[in-house]
Amino acid sequence: MFDCDSLKYDANGLVPAIAQDHRTGEVLMLAWMSAASLRKTLEEGRVTYWSRSRASFWTKGESSGHVQRLVEVRVDCDRDCLxxxxxxxxxxxxxxxxxxxxxxIRDGAEVEIMAPSEA
Structure with a gap:
């Protein structure tokens, strides 16, 4: 069994976690995980982050229905990012x-490249 405590967490006990679509490779978002939220994710198969603003677990899609089902977790070479x-x-x-x-950022200006309806 993977030891969640083997990662290098920051001073707040968190590690950045990048969510990527397993089929397309598209980077979807970046959020933060604690050892406890990673354990919960591995046990339940639904991605659970640590909300820094609420100081509590945040299971993706809990209120919106836009859930993330875990396919695989990868640890980077420095063990400080997922x-x-x-x-x-x-x-x-x-x-x-x-x-x-x-x-x-194109030619020094910010440009929105994806409309809300392109979900």
């Missing part, structure tokens, strides 16, 4: 876009 391969139901972003990364 890549979560997920099956995303609906949009991943709270702005109702498929990905949180919908703003590009």
């Amino acid at each position: 890549l979560l391969l997920v099956e995303q139901t609906g949009p991943a972003c709270h702005t109702n876009r498929r990905s949180c990364f919908y703003t590009a």
